[in-house]
Amino acid sequence: MSDHSNDPAAQPDVELEEPDELTGPPTPERATSGPTTPPAAPVSGGKPADENGRWSGVLREIATGNAIISVLAVFLALVVGAIMIAFTDENVQKAAGYFFARPGDTVTAVWNSVSGAYSALFQGSIYNFRRPGFANGIRPLLDTLTFATPLIAAGLGVGLAFRVGMFNIGGRGQMLIAASAAGWVGFGWDLPWGLHMLVAVLAGMLGGALWAGIAGLLKARTGAHEVIVTIMLNYVAYYLVSFMLRTPGLLQAPGSNNPKTPAMKPTAVFPLLLGPQYSLHFGFILAIAATILVWWILSRSNLGFQFRAVGLNPNAARVAGINVSRMYVYAMLISGALVGLAGVSQVLGTVTTGFGSGIDAGIGFDAITVALLGRSTPWGIFIAGILFGAFKAGGFSMQAAQGVPIDIILVVQSLIVLFIAAPPLVRAIFRLPDPSHPRRRTVPNVTKEVTVK
């Protein structure tokens, strides 16, 4: 994994393609499979590279069927989820016992269990019709946005790394380190309102950036594969934070034996955006800001140009004079800072009463699916983050109202990503026509270093 032989003879080939790759709509297929592959339809993986703006990209995407694939993937995943819910429902099992006597009962029971679960999912995530008035009914939607906040931030981090051809699986570790750093500033320091929050946010992002930077530095200096390093750093961070949480004087709340920090000081806590009855906090604004920033970095800045060049083809990027190692380090630093922002928003916004070692709440891994679903584009990730936030918010109410375990959300989420990653499969299921007749390579969101023939 760590060594990639660079065949120097291959580079002129790639170099010729390079300018084309970066000015026109980028087609990662070509970067990976060489010039023999026919130019493929533009893929959303490289959409922001399109200088004509993203709306033309969206239109083209709808035309080429990627958006349809996404919708169908979500639909398929929900169908599988429905089957699982129906199969494990006790009423359905009872009715199925006399299926041949009264098949109608089984159908009714299936309908009740599935529609009950999914309407609870909807009412828990978007609008609750049972509550009086719009102000109360809309609360689930704002919960969704609150859940989406860390998912968007972390998803942006993972997605940015994808675009540079790196796989940041270390979201959990980066979030834990960031949460600890921000939390330590948040409860341990005394600063005026505003400044305190700012310092805490910066401390957290710095923590996440440095933790991810280890992986970037090791990749750049020694070729260590970032997948392994980030996975390992997750565990190191977990044990490190666990240790700090149970050691008085570090992160543990004074006078307590629980591995938990004290509550954040009010000067550091994110203000609630829409008053105390809604959970939405300032972190969401930061998430929007981060989305704009990442969009700007990737499609408007010199750095982003180099990032994408490295992601499409590191060999070609090197020939073009880009310092590839440095890009790896920078990308991991920015990625870690964004994932760190997710950790910060957890401790300063969502759980302000002190946190334990489970503060990451699986967001580090969810972020990977968010980034994949968003196809590594900033606004795609933003929407995917909100979708998964809705699943999370709705999942809790589904569990409470219908007794359907929230784990079903994990199944649905992972199925969505699997289906989206394999458009030919979805097309085969729905018998959709294939836009390019010969089955071509599905676009990997991660472009790896490749030895071109």
Next chain:
Amino acid sequence: MSIAAHPHALDEPVVLEKTVVVSWKAPIAYAVFTVLLLLLVLFGSRDASTTFRLSAATDAVKLGDVTVPAVLTGWVTVILLAILTVYSVILVQAKRRVPLWLTVVFALVFMFGFLTWAAAGSTIPVTGLLFGAVSLAVPLIYGSLAGVIGERVGVVNIAIEGQLLAGAFSAAVVASITRQPWLGLVAAMIAGVLVAFVLAAFSIKYFVDQVIVGVVLNVLVVGLTSFFYSQVLVANAATLNTPPRFDRIPLPLLSDIPIIGPVLFRQTVIVYLMYIAVALVYIGLFHTKWGLRLRAVGEHPQAADTVGIKVNRTRFWNVALAGAIAGLGGTFFTIGSGIAFNKEMTAGAGYIALAAVIFGQWDPIKATLAALLFGFASNLQNTLSVIGSPVPSEFMLMLPYVVTILAVAGFVGKSRAPAASGRPYIKS
């Protein structure tokens, strides 16, 4: 190490600078560990003696306890480590490589010194420590065998974690229903194969990035097993989630060998199957036609295709085989120890197995040893927390991961993956 080992070097000045850094890795690592032990002995002064218990009261052949004074032993080991460090410096200055045996000797001496220091004033049950290490390593070894086969044939298997979990789940359910642990074993293998089929189909047929499929599959399996656990198993725990366990079978004669006997030959069938699996995978990979083809496909699929090997078919079935092995490893968690299935009970063992694959340089024997090392580290933590060691348990638990990072970064030997590992093969 040479420049050639690091083609990632991007331009000339960096290469030159890196050559110096690279060649000094081993001495630097040695020096760090020597200083670490020196600091422990200097500042964590523990004036007592440490006893190493080599056999239990029930053993046929009894060995006496070995008792050493902690402070003196600490100083002796520090001096030994310093000598080894100086020797490695001399080697590097003479432009020679630091041999592997030196690292092994260094690690053993360090571990002896560290144990003596950490357990001062109490007794270390050596056989218990090693027995637990082998037990904890069982899922890691099965997982790493699966990982080795997968990567050797060119498919990165991040889904080992999912395969272990699926194996643990189905073994528990099937064994509970049938009251037959052997059927649970078969069910676990089937579950592992099913996960592997998805991995293979998506990565080989649909060319989805293998790391992505692996990560997503792990989430999927966690979701599926947790869902069925909460929804079905909890309500029917008596019928569906009370797995019978495999009994420990002491092998005649072998189990009476001092130290080795109780550690290796008083285990369950799962462990004995593991010995066979390690041997078979090793022989199969390096001494049979199957292994040659498998490695050819993983190293240079074009060449393999040219001589008539069906690349994608080879990959598909070997990934499935690896899935069966990983699923088998999952049985350790439930029917291997008679524990009911629980949510996410593998707790990252699959990721450690992945680490063992890389630390073991994609070699079944070395990966097994790496897995044993990781098992040892976690059991050392258990043992030390029982006898009350001054080292916070978290730092012991961190050790395998830190060691892996160092290994991947090239501090511990050179690791080179099979050339085509992780790349889909598209016939042109």
